[in-house]
Amino acid sequence: MPVFIPSSIAEATLLLSKHPDAHLLTGGTDMMVEVNFNHRHPKTVISLRKIPEFQQWNVDQVTGLVHIGSSVPYATMEHGDLAQALPALAEAARTVGSPQIRAAGSLGGNLGTCSPAGDSLPVLSALEAMVHLQSDSFSRSIPFAEFMVGPKRNSRQANEIIAGVSIPITNGWQGYAKVGVRNAMVISVASVCLAIHDDKVRVSLGSVGPTIIRCTESENWINSIGLANVDNALAKEFGAHVRAESRPIDDHRSTAEYRRHAVGVLATRLLLRGVQK
Numbered sequence: 234m235p236v237f238i239p240s241s242i243a244e245a246t247l248l249l250s251k252h253p254d255a256h257l258l259t260g261g262t263d264m265m266v267e268v269n270f271n272h273r274h275p276k277t278v279i280s281l282r283k284i285p286e287f288q289q290w291n292v293d294q295v296t297g298l299v300h301i302g303s304s305v306p307y308a309t310m311e312h313g314d315l316a317q318a319l320p321a322l323a324e325a326a327r328t329v330g331s332p333q334i335r336a337a338g339s340l341g342g343n344l345g346t347c348s349p350a351g352d353s354l355p356v357l358s359a360l361e362a363m364v365h366l367q368s369d370s371f372s373r374s375i376p377f378a379e380f381m382v383g384p385k386r387n388s389r390q391a392n393e394i395i396a397g398v399s400i401p402i403t404n405g406w407q408g409y410a411k412v413g414v415r416n417a418m419v420i421s422v423a424s425v426c427l428a429i430h431d432d433k434v435r436v437s438l439g440s441v442g443p444t445i446i447r448c449t450e451s452e453n454w455i456n457s458i459g460l461a462n463v464d465n466a467l468a469k470e471f472g473a474h475v476r477a478e479s480r481p482i483d484d485h486r487s488t489a490e491y492r493r494h495a496v497g498v499l500a501t502r503l504l505l506r507g508v509q510k
């Protein structure tokens with residue numbers, strides 16, 4: 234099996250155009266599990282780890298944008314300037330797998346797999362990230378909301394590589410919380426990202442629907458009341474609105490009923506943390 238290790242974007246996109254059935258590899262923490270379980274049989278692999286642009290990130294306070302290359306590992310998002318600019322992403326990154334998984338796993342891979350349980354995805358949704366895609370002939374950027382189209386389905390074309398994401402910095406509090414069957418090394422059974430920008434709340438849910446769910450009804454409800462009026466009772470009511478927008482199913486990890494309950498509790502807690510009451 235040929236494994237190509239390009240060292241530039243141009244080389245990688247050209248290789249993909251010549252080998253349209255090639256499997257793209259970043260950290261391999263999803264892909265190698267599938268190979269090991271005999272669920273995936275790549276004939277050709279293009280490894281993206283040696284492309285410098287995909288490993289870069291920057292926080293631009295002038296444009297108010299954070300750019301994160303698709304190969305940047307979770308370990309980099311957990312601390313330092315990235316964590317300061319995007320605390321919700323840092324919280325999500327800290328919950329991913331083990332230190333070994335966080336050293337290898339990337340946003341490009343989380344977006345490539347596009348599981349509703351992917352921990353970075355509710356954050357990219359609530360923070361209104363743009364996903365940058367690159368082929369050998371053109372590049373395009375689309376909102377995360379248009380990128381994820383179903384469970385493990387995204388709108389990436391076969392000749393495109395996820396180059397990175399751009400995430401606007403919010404001017405208010407942001408946080409992420411998840412529930413799993415234990416405290417660590419766990420895929421979420423329910424997750425919530427809540428962000429406040431210009432005194433308005435945004436909230437997105439993971440693991441409780443076929444895609445990440447942006448709770449626009451709940452947002453409109455709480456934003457029409459105003460954050461200054463949030464108290465324990467109102468936060469609980471907000472949780473009920475969020476619960477009503479979830480669309481969970483029963484599966485091997487949890488029941489729909491528990492998931493619905495969990496997102497309501499998480500949303501209530503995050504809102505109270507956000508307004509510090």
Ligand SMILES: Cc1cc2nc3c(=O)[nH]c(=O)nc-3n(C[C@H](O)[C@H](O)[C@H](O)COP(=O)(O)OP(=O)(O)OC[C@H]3O[C@@H](n4cnc5c(N)ncnc54)[C@H](O)[C@@H]3O)c2cc1C
Nearest residue numbers: 259260261262263264329330338339341342343345352395
């Ligand atoms: C033990 C263990 C624990 C885990 N825990 C968590 C967890 O808590 N939370 C969580 O969200 N995930 C978890 N995962 C899943 C995985 O670590 C993440 O989804 C991670 O983000 C995948 O990134 P990667 O770079 O390893 O992707 P890879 O495995 O390299 O790729 C994943 C998919 O994306 C495609 N892809 C990769 N890069 C690109 C690109 N640049 N452009 C287009 N397509 C691309 C690949 O072809 C493949 O289909 C866990 C995995 C393991 C093995």
